Structures are given as structure tokens and as C-alpha cells.
Amino acid sequence: MCERPAGGQPSMPPQVLAAAVVLQSLHGLTDFETVLELHRDLRWRAACGLGLLDTAFDPSPRFKGQVSFEPDAACSPPSP
Numbered sequence: 001m002c003e004r005p006a007g008g009q010p011s012m013p014p015q016v017l018a019a020a021v022v023l024q025s026l027h028g029l030t031d032f033e034t035v036l037e038l039h040r041d042l043r044w045r046a047a048c049g050l051g052l053l054d055t056a057f058d059p060s061p062r063f064k065g066q067v068s069f070e071p072d073a074a075c076s077p078p079s080p
Contacts, residue, residue, distance in 0.1 A: 020038060
């Protein structure tokens with residue numbers, strides 16, 4: 001298992017990522033719009049298994065890097 005870089009965000013459980021990607025594709029949203037929905041819509045939070053006080057994704061342009069299907073992508077440094 002790789003270590004989280006200093007100052008980085010903790011990883012999200014795979015079931016939360018999977019639910020977010022399904023909701024994103026059903027609604028035809030961009031990555032950024034998906035993150036905003038997770039922050040503002042309680043139904044989306046419940047569907048993803050997040051509680052009221054749980055943190056969702058960081059609404060930054062780097063959201064795409066949080067959803068990766070490559071096994072070691074989380075451990076490799078970000079590309080410049």
C-alpha cells in the first residue's frame with residue numbers, strides 16, 4: 001500500500017467512487033459538476049454512502065485523478 005503524500009487528501013472508499021461515477025454517467029455531468037452535486041445534494045450523498053458530516057471529493061480540477069482504474073496510479077506522482 002502506498003503512503004499518502006504530505007498534505008494530500010485521504011483516499012475515498014471504492015464504493016463511494018463507484019456510486020459517484022454511476023450517478024455522473026446517469027446525469028451526464030462533468031467531474032466538477034459531480035463533485036458539486038455531492039457537496040450540495042443530500043440524495044447524492046446518501047446514494048454514495050456518505051453521511052452529513054463526511055467529506056466528499058475536493059472540488060478541484062484534479063478530481064479525475066481520484067478516479068483511476070490503474071492499480072498503481074494512486075502511488076505514482078502526479079504528472080506536471
